[in-house]
Structures are given as structure tokens and as C-alpha cells.
Amino acid sequence: MPALWLFTSLVGDMIDSARLNLPDFEPGHVWLVGAGPGDPGLLSLLALHALGNADIVVYDALVDPRILRLALPSAVLDFAGKRGGRPSPSQPDISARLIGLARKGKRVLRLKGGDPCVFGRGGEEALALASAGVPFRIVPGITAGIGGLAYAGIPLTHRNTNSAVTLLTGHDSDGTVPGGLDWPAIARGAPVLVLYMATRHLPNIVERLLSGGRRPEEPVAVISKATTPAQRVVVSTLGEVATASAGVESPSIIVIGEVVRFHTALDWLGALEKNPMLELKSS
Numbered sequence: 001m002p003a004l005w006l007f008t009s010l011v012g013d014m015i016d017s018a019r020l021n022l023p024d025f026e027p028g029h030v031w032l033v034g035a036g037p038g039d040p041g042l043l044s045l046l047a048l049h050a051l052g053n054a055d056i057v058v059y060d061a062l063v064d065p066r067i068l069r070l071a072l073p074s075a076v077l078d079f080a081g082k083r084g085g086r087p088s089p090s091q092p093d094i095s096a097r098l099i100g101l102a103r104k105g106k107r108v109l110r111l112k113g114g115d116p117c118v119f120g121r122g123g124e125e126a127l128a129l130a131s132a133g134v135p136f137r138i139v140p141g142i143t144a145g146i147g148g149l150a151y152a153g154i155p156l157t158h159r160n161t162n163s164a165v166t167l168l169t170g171h172d173s174d175g176t177v178p179g180g181l182d183w184p185a186i187a188r189g190a191p192v193l194v195l196y197m198a199t200r201h202l203p204n205i206v207e208r209l210l211s212g213g214r215r216p217e218e219p220v221a222v223i224s225k226a227t228t229p230a231q232r233v234v235v236s237t238l239g240e241v242a243t244a245s246a247g248v249e250s251p252s253i254i255v256i257g258e259v260v261r262f263h264t265a266l267d268w269l270g271a272l273e274k275n276p277m278l279e280l281k282s283s
């Protein structure tokens, strides 16, 4: 896509001319970068800078294709997720690949959906790089549990509603509900819970939260494909969400708590879609 590449290099020039003092992407270095939840507009300048300089981009399934098109035309795009039903490469394989490429003197961009260190195994890859003596940098991204809520018009925190949030995964490394979690404590711990990877075990999770004291009428939103053109928000209650969200496409983020009620008033994306002229009038 030459036009897109031109865009990247123009933006690259702007970044340089703004003298932001961004670090050079040195050969033999690995950058572990968060690509955000989908919308390319949510990329950081460092992520764009990395895309404009990487020799190879090792990316996961959740990285939006529009973002990959911002890589240099000469860059190798290397998919590290599940391919055509075959299992995804193991974590040690991916780490070994990153180390091998860096040792060949490549500028290696390890691109992950959301933030690399939020349920993204960024820490594991960084540890492998550190113990191999490969220089690396971590560039945070907007995690789905924060960006997705913003795009659904649901504030993560709101005065009088919650002064704490819990982010958790509904899926352990062995594919089951996290057994190591103290669910009654989670249920009591924070007024707002944001769940990643929770669709598959939702009925089980809901049951644990209800027995831990959460109310069945508590509002819940399921935000599917957040920040992409296919974003969908299903609002329900804790008692009914497992049924209400059946058939909602993945990936999805689930948010439980009173902040969900703000969606009705703050669904800015829905409002713009219903009336695209609003966007023009307000600018």
C-alpha cells in the first residue's frame, strides 16, 4: 500500500521535525510495543515511529490489520498467532525467535494488541530478552479495558461511583477460570470489575461473583470489537449477562458495575453513527 506508506513516512517526518527526541530504533534491538485495541488513531507516536523503522514486525492476532499496513513496505510481517487451525507458536518459541532476529542485527518490532504487559505476556518476553542480553524497550499501548470503555461511553472511574477498579482475566494459561483468584475477595474488592478473556467461562464467573455477594441486578456491559468499525455494546445485568451476550463476537471486554449506566448518556460513538453530521457541526 504505497499511499499508506507515504502517510507513515510523512508522519515520520513530522515526528522528527517536531524534535520530540524519540529514540532511534537501533539494529539488534527489540521493541515490545502495544498497538492499542484497534483504532489506529490510538497508536502512540513511539509505536508509529517503530512501525516506520522496523525491519520485521512480529505480531499477534489482535493487532488491527490497518495498523500493520503502516509498516515499511520492506518490513517482514511475521504472524505469531494461531494459523489456519494450527496451534499458536509456544511462548518460548516466540521469545527465541525475537532473540535470534535481534542477534542477526534486525530492528525487531514485537507488536501486541492493547498494552503488551496487560494480559499480553509482555513481561515473559521481556524477561527472556533480558536474560539473553538483548537490548529492548517497552512501549505501552492503550489496553482494551481502558480504551474499549472510553469508546463505549463508560468512564472507568467516576466520582461517587467508584474509586477503585479491578482488571482481571477470566481465562488461565491452562484455559480454565483462574483458580488462583480469591473470587469472594474479588467480588467485594472493587465496585467496578473489568474482565478480559471472560466470554467462554462467563456463566461460571457470574456464579462465583454472585455467591461472593455481587447483586444480580448490577449493570454489565459487553463491549465487542472495541474501537473498531464493528464495535458492539450489549448492556445487561449480572444475572442475565450470560444469556444476553450469547453470540456476541470476540474479542470482548466485560465491565461490571454502576459506571455502565453512563453508557446511555455518553455513547458518543453511537450518537455520531446515528447522526454523522454532528461530527462536522461540532468541529
Ligand code: SAH
Binding pocket: 037, 038, 062, 112, 113, 114, 115, 116, 117, 118, 119, 120, 142, 143, 144, 145, 148, 195, 196, 197, 198, 223, 224, 225, 226, 227, 228, 251, 252, 253, 254
Ligand atoms: N494486551 C491486551 C489484552 C490481550 S488478552 C490489551 O491490553 O488489551 C485478549 C483479550 O483482550 C480479549 O479476550 C478481550 O477480552 C480483550 N480485547 C483485546 N482487544 C479487544 C477489543 N478490540 N475489543 C474488546 N476486547 C478486546
